[in-house]
Amino acid sequence: MKRSIVHLLFPCAISMIFFTIAFTPVDLFGCRTRGLLALSVALLSGLAGIATGLVGLRKRIRREPRSAWWMISTVILTVPVAGLIVLA
Numbered sequence: 001m002k003r004s005i006v007h008l009l010f011p012c013a014i015s016m017i018f019f020t021i022a023f024t025p026v027d028l029f030g031c032r033t034r035g036l037l038a039l040s041v042a043l044l045s046g047l048a049g050i051a052t053g054l055v056g057l058r059k060r061i062r063r064e065p066r067s068a069w070w071m072i073s074t075v076i077l078t079v080p081v082a083g084l085i086v087l088a
Contacts, residue, residue, distance in 0.1 A: 003066075003069055006073075007069040007070070007072055007073045008072065008073075008076070010073075011045075011048075011073050011076035011077045012076060014041065014044070014045050014048070014077065014080065015045070015076060015077075015079045015080050015083075017041055018038060018041045018042055018045065018079075018080035018083060018084075019080075019083065021034060021037045021038045021041060022034075022038050022083065022087055038084060038087075039084065041080060042080040042081050042083070042084040045077045045078075045079075045080040045081060046077070046078070046080075046081045048077050049073075049074050049077035049078045049081070052070050052071075052073045052074045052077060053070075053071070053074040055070050056068075056069075056070030056071040056073075056074055
């Protein structure tokens with residue numbers, strides 16, 4: 001259960017935060033603030049995705065069975081980056 005929380009729920013929470021910010025009305029935060037918040041969350045997610053990808057790749061090379069969990073986290077963490085590109 002702990003592994004699924006760390007590798008699934010935390011990355012999904014970051015993606016949900018990004019899309020919540022992206023789909024809030026402009027009147028709530030303002031255009032610039034909303035864009036900067038979405039950009040910062042996407043940047044944080046992208047950097048975390050790179051880090052988890054490197055850890056997963058290192059574990060894959062060592063043939064450790066937990067490498068799949070790290071790659072799943074990497075895929076989930078790239079969703080806000082792709083969303084930023086599509087929505088921009």
